[in-house]
Amino acid sequence: MVAVAPALRRLGVGILDALLPPICLTCDTPVGEQGGLCPACFSRLSFVTPPLCEVCGVPFPHDGTGLRQPEGFWCEACVAAPPAFSAARAALRYDDGAKALILPFKHRDRTELARPLARHMARAGAGLLRAADLLVPVPLHRWRLFRRRHNQAALLASELSRMSGKRFDPMLLRRVRPTKPLGELGARQREAALLGAFALARGAGPKLAGRRVLLIDDVLTSGATADACARVLLGGGAAAVAVLAAARVPDPRLERLS
Template sequence: MARAVLQTLLRAVYPPRCLSCGEMVETDFGLCGACWRDTPFVAGLTCDACGLPLPGDSDRAELCDDCLSVPRPWEQGRAALVYRDTARRLVLALKHGDRHDIARPAAEWMARQTRPVVTEGMIAVPVPLHLRRMLKRRYNQSALLGQALAGHLGLDWCADALVRAQATPSLDGKSKEERFALLAGRIAVNPRRADRIAGRPVLIVDDVMTSGATLGAAAEACLAAGASRVCVTVLARVGKDA
């Protein structure tokens, strides 16, 4: 009873607000009607390698143009949102705005799309930040998403399985070729965690996929360390119109 009274008082002082615009909503960690309608959730036929929505229907695995032209080192990939509108605002708030509260509902959205690629013994690992960027930002948004997602999917979780030993410049504005060149060999398996990767399936978690260069470098590192298979999942996939 005391807990119920406390929750009632908290709701009176801090009513639930929309994750995106701040308008009052009925439940915690939700979106108002307008922001929900403006959020491009992935549904229907999607690219089996990156999760990008595809037109039409199919009874087999299909690939988008990007994944047909750039072979992916991972087996399957999923995305919860298309990176535009409300999705873009949520990603940027999580990544640069200290909005840790977004990770919880975002992981639920990711879990719905990712569950079909989960296999027995799979371990979830986040795309790492370089130490200098980690100290500046104080948190890794991919790790926030990954830990919550692992909980939803019942997966083993290792926050420091991958390391980025060399810093890379911002990839914003870089071409696809530049992104791949900058990321080549920059991500490796943490030697202290190599036994957590070898011989088992790995799910790599990130916030956004643009060209796939970062996820590709992470997947190659896992495979080099003996992972039996690698899949990837992201909160948002950048489309051609983003």
């Protein structure tokens, strides 16, 4: 029976492909397998590669020579104010190519995009994923969750849990106060806006004590939300908190230097 199961799965996939031929996740061009991208759409994805900040993962400008990055490079922001999380990594630069996947996933109920995004995340954050004891998604406030119908970070965390076998707890961290969009705010304004926005669920202490937590999000922008979540998790007894996101907004100050 064990040997038969893979054959049955392959047969099922073959029947599905015959009835519903695989198409690109973003442009509907025919592709070789379900859940894939066509060459044109894949070529528009910009993956986050070194050199990057060892802490927050923001990519630095580089000349494309492929020189190995020395260890210990920190960006100016992390030197000035180190975040509570130990490290953050992301799979993609948040540009037009990444937006073609993330915006439909986030706002148009394209929940099937969680799996391919999580695959990219698993590669980008392989070390963080191996070291983690527990996956925790960045929570949505209940009213935003009601409007959106799903928490995109929780869907990504669920897929990563399935791929890695790591434990996943979508209810451990709560957003108890709604916050306005942080994109246009300065650092101090973001910190003030997030003050008291997150809290641990009742009884979370024993689940967190001594655990290495990997915080999961869809897009990492300034890192302020991840930092606020990490402080709450560390305050609840977590041994360490790292961050893994599908995409990272490059620092515009650094982008101007490239």
